[in-house]
Amino acid sequence: MNRSQILKLGIEALSIEADAVRSLQERLDDRFVDAVGAILKIKGRVVVMGMGKSGHIASKIAATLASTGSPAMFVHPAEASHGDFGMITSNDVVIALSNSGETEEITKLIPLIKRLGVPLIAITGNLDSTLGKESTIAIDCSVKKEACPLNLAPTASTTAQLAIGDALAVVLLDARGFKSEDFAKSHPAGALGRKLLTHVSDIMRKKEQIPRVGLTATMNELLSEMSKKGLGVTAVVDDLGRPCGIFTDGDLRRLIEKGGSLKELLAKDIMQKNPQTISQTSLAVDVVGKMEKLRINTLLVVDETQVLIGALNTNDLMRAKVI
Numbered sequence: 001m002n003r004s005q006i007l008k009l010g011i012e013a014l015s016i017e018a019d020a021v022r023s024l025q026e027r028l029d030d031r032f033v034d035a036v037g038a039i040l041k042i043k044g045r046v047v048v049m050g051m052g053k054s055g056h057i058a059s060k061i062a063a064t065l066a067s068t069g070s071p072a073m074f075v076h077p078a079e080a081s082h083g084d085f086g087m088i089t090s091n092d093v094v095i096a097l098s099n100s101g102e103t104e105e106i107t108k109l110i111p112l113i114k115r116l117g118v119p120l121i122a123i124t125g126n127l128d129s130t131l132g133k134e135s136t137i138a139i140d141c142s143v144k145k146e147a148c149p150l151n152l153a154p155t156a157s158t159t160a161q162l163a164i165g166d167a168l169a170v171v172l173l174d175a176r177g178f179k180s181e182d183f184a185k186s187h188p189a190g191a192l193g194r195k196l197l198t199h200v201s202d203i204m205r206k207k208e209q210i211p212r213v214g215l216t217a218t219m220n221e222l223l224s225e226m227s228k229k230g231l232g233v234t235a236v237v238d239d240l241g242r243p244c245g246i247f248t249d250g251d252l253r254r255l256i257e258k259g260g261s262l263k264e265l266l267a268k269d270i271m272q273k274n275p276q277t278i279s280q281t282s283l284a285v286d287v288v289g290k291m292e293k294l295r296i297n298t299l300l301v302v303d304e305t306q307v308l309i310g311a312l313n314t315n316d317l318m319r320a321k322v323i
Contacts, residue, residue, distance in 0.1 A: 013147040013155070020143040020156040021163045027140050028167070035137045036171050038119045039070060044091030046072035049080070051105050053154040054097040054161060061095070061165030068169050069178035077105040085112060095121045095165075099141075099157040101129020110134045123164050125157055139164055200287060201280040203320045204301050204310035205231070212237050212308060215244065215268040222247055222267050231313055233298045236271040241307045243300050245271030277302045280310060284322040287312065 039046055046065050050058030058074055065072035075084055077096075088094065094113050096106050101124040110131070113120050122135035125142035132138045141164050147155035211229035213222050213236055225234045226249070236245040247270060255262060255270060277300045278287055287299055291314065301310030317323045 009149070016145060016147040017156045017159045020160045023143070024141060024160055024163060031137050031139050032164075032167070035121045035139060036168065036175065038121065038137060039093055039168070039172060040175060042091060042093045042119070044071075044089050044093075046070055046095060047075050047088050047092050048072060048095045048097070048165075049075055049077045049106060049109075050097035050161075051077055051103050053158050054099060054103070057158050057161045057165065058095070058097045060162060061097075061169070064166060064169045065172070068173040069176045070169065070172045077103070077109055080109055081105065085109065088113075088116060088118065090117055093119045093121065095123060096131060096135070097123045097161050098129075098131050099125040099154065099161070101126040101131035103131070106131060107134075123161055125160075198284040198320055198322055199280065200278060200282045200284055200301055200310070200312065203284060203316050203322075204280065204312040205229075205316065206310050210308065210311050211235060212243075213267050214239075215266070217267040219262045219265050219270075223252070231298060231311060233311075233313075235275065235300050235308055235311065236267045237308055243275050243277060243302065243306075243308045244268075245273045246275035246298075246300065247271050248298070275300055277306075279303075284317060284320060288317060288323050 046062070048058040048062040048065070050056075055074075055076065062072040062074040073087070075087055080088075096109075098106050101122065107130045110120065114134075119136040120134070122131045122138040123141050124132050124135075124138060125140075126132055127138050127140055127142075141157070141160040143156040143160050145151050146153060146157060147159075209229065211225050211231050211234035213225050213234055215236060215238060217225075217236070222234060226232065226247075233246055233248045235243045236247060238244050245267070247267065251270065251272065255265075276290070276294060276296060278290065280301050280303065291297060291299065298311065298313040300308055301312065303309050314323070
């Protein structure tokens with residue numbers, strides 16, 4: 001097989017699968033709407049089943065539903081006959097995937113599903129099959145042919161199943177009013193989760209880690225505090241612990257450039273007044289925006305009484321993978 005033949009077959013496979021998905025648009029009807037309605041009505045979970053390649057697709061559909069606001073799980077139909085059927089409750093709905101509609105492991109479960117009294121949604125390529133006829137709602141996902149040159153390996157048919165599953169998940173997401181914040185809760189370790197779930201209190205430096213001096217601190221005391229805490233800044237606080245100012249490495253360089261003795265200077269004389277602060281309940285991503293806008297790399301954290309309770313800089317945000 002030469003390079004042009006390889007490319008031709010690859011393009012043909014993609015074309016067949018694309019045609020399979022496009023044909024679904026023309027056949028999507030009230031049965032799809034009824035399936036969405038049935039899922040929205042239940043109080044339990046969406047149980048998705050499938051054997052072989054359809055099983056892998058069923059597992060993916062369950063994962064997509066679960067991460068987009070519709071509690072779902074995959075149950076292997078063969079294992080269901082050996083105890084796992086007990087995972088399904090009367091509050092659930094079952095989605096069964098079978099291109100032929102005659103998958104034995106699934107058809108054997110139909111009487112049990114009916115006895116349990118839960119809706120059975122079929123995603124099948126044969127509406128006249130056992131699964132198609134016995135289901136509560138049957139969605140047609142038939143394809144003209146597989147992308148496999150032998151027309152045997154499940155390819156276009158499984159792509160069609162996945163597309164129907166994604167369509168269900170997207171409609172359900174919108175119907176439930178699912179927001180990006182909800183998505184983040186399902187993906188706490190992902191980039192979006194970190195941005196929408198990480199608060200300042202989760203990553204700020206606290207207690208003895210906070211660089212701070214009093215208003216009458218000497219230059220030696222001020223520099224010592226900056227060196228110990230390693231932030232390159234120190235807060236200057238009043239007797240109540242409220243930040244009145246801040247002193248940075250940059251401020252020190254500018255003083256040195258001016259010349260003169262620094263020994264007699266006090267913190268209150270050289271600090272930047274009215275330092276920028278943020279609440280510990282703020283999202284860390286908001287800190288990023290504020291720092292960029294003000295062109296600073298450190299923020300002081302205060303409580304509701306404006307008392308200093310924390311500090312953080314861009315390195316802290318990077319360690320938390322917020323930026």
